[in-house]
Amino acid sequence: MKFTDIAVTLATAGSLVSAQHHHNHRHVHAKRAPAGDVVYVYEFDGAPIDTNKVCEGIAAGTLKWADGQAPEGVCNTASSTAAPTPSVAPAEFLEVSSSSSSSSSSSPTPTSTSTSSSSVYTPPATSSSSTPVSSQTPTPSPSSGSSGATGLDVDFPDGEIDCSEFPSDYGAVALDYLGLGGWSGIQYVSLVGEVVSDIITAVTGDHCTEGSMCSYACPAGYQKSQWPSTQGSTGQSVGGLQCKNGKLHLTNPSLSKKICIPGEGKINVQNTLGDQIAICRTDYPGTESETIPVSVLANELQPLACPNGETYFHWQGKGTSAQYYVNPKGVSAEDACQWGDGSQPIGNWAPINIGVGQKDGYWLSIFQNKPTTNEKLDYNIRIEGDNLSGACKYENGMFHDLTGSNEDGCTVQALDGVATFVTY
Incomplete structure (x- = not known):
């Protein structure tokens, strides 16, 4: 059989x-x-x-x-x-209390409020390097096509493009290595009333077909703008353009008619290592797999998109942040930014997560990818900025802030929205 x-x-x-x-x-x-x-x-x-x-x-x-x-x-x-315990928000805002940085909590319903130290931390100088760090502007060249579009600044023509055509002419970045026609994830959904009752996630070889939600990546520093107001009945998220009557349709035109929008603040990643690093954002709202790549080459500076807490996706009424998986050095984005099997410390098994969010200020965090793994990253990360509320770095397998060190993570506020994750 x-x-x-x-x-x-x-x-x-x-x-x-x-x-x-x-x-x-x-x-x-x-x-x-x-x-x-x-x-x-x-x-x-x-x-x-x-x-x-x-x-x-x-x-x-x-x-x-x-x-x-x-x-x-x-x-x-x-x-x-029996009904399981309600799950916590999959990407709630980074919140830190004045006593939280040195201890770990197992409560599924955190209630601490955001506070910050009155002192301003002056970070140490960037580790020495004879090679200058370059900045790469996130403005991709549009692909050739019949639409005549010119990229990120063009409104998406709602209901005019075939579902079989990936919208790279409008700023979206095709991820061909996933085998989904360039899409970062595809969800086949079933609606019951006002909620999505069933969500089946596409696998390699599948296509953006009638009724499906088709999610996409944007250039570094940008994030997708489209997701429907109708979400999963048990807290799952759904995102992207919708294939309807054979054409791609906007699902959130009130936010933007451009399918990629810039993040908030000036949040960057600076790579002072001699190898490339792959940082993978969770495709959220959407499949929630870490398929959105930011590839940072040796001695390069790349922007990270930080969502706006008021206008970006809300999960059960709560603002959400962006979560990124930080992979060992030398691993390409093509290898890292897809669902892994645990045989290597990459992808969803990457050792470290970093998070960025904007709500009553800009919050940046570095933390262990628990409970998935206790694997240590093979380099260090610190958060630098001229106007930080404290200190936060990952060095030699431990997290450090102004109160000491721990094995879980640290968070800091960038008071003016300008900060950099520096790898060294």
Whole structure:
């Protein structure tokens, strides 16, 4: 008998990444599979997990079904069918209290409010390098096409472009290595009333087809502007352009008719290493996989997009930040910025996350990619700026701020919105 494996992915029901109250994206969606008899394979963070562990976690409320869908007949007990603990926001704002930096918290419902030190930290000088750091402006050349578009500054022609055509003429960056026709992620959605009841995430070889949500990457310093107001019934996010009647349609024209918009502040990454580094942003709202690449070559400066807390995506009424996965040096964005299997410390298994958000100021964070991995990064990162509320750096496997060091992370406020993550 022929069987088809379907990966049923689970998510944590609530966990803090660090004392800085920055939350990992944990609403991973089930993958599409071809027709046929079905065998269910359970995964957590890309690693296999047996049925007993699955059912124990569901019953205890420490795991939840991705997309809220449990395979029929599994965990057929009264305890396993109980509603799991509500999950925390997948990308809530970075919040730091004056006492949070030196201790870790396991509470799934943080209530601390943002505070900042009255002192201003003057960072040490950039590590010496004889090669000057260059700045690369995020203004890509448009691809050739029949639209006559000229890139980032052109309004997207709503309902005029075929779903089979990737909109690179309007600033979007094609990620051909993912095998999705250039898209950063595709979601096949089912609507029930005003909510999305089912979300199936496309796999390599799939296409942007009728009814699907087709997400896309933007140049460094820019972020996508399109996502529908209708979101997942159990907290999953949906984002991108919609394929409807064979054409691509805007889903959030009230925010912008341009499909890529600049981030807030002047947040950068400066690479003083001798190797390239790949920094991968979570495709959010959307598949929530780390597929949005920022490739920073040796001795290069690249901008990072920081979302506006008032106007960018809100999850259950809460403003969201941007989360990036920082990979070991020498790994290309093509290899790093896609879902991994844990065999290497890259992609969703990268050692370190950095986060940026704007809400009553600009917040920057560096933290361990927990609970996924305790792997150490093979270089250091510090946050520099002329007007920071404190200090935050990752050095030799530890996080340091004005209060001391810890193994979880640190957060700092850039009082004027100007700051740089420096790798050294």
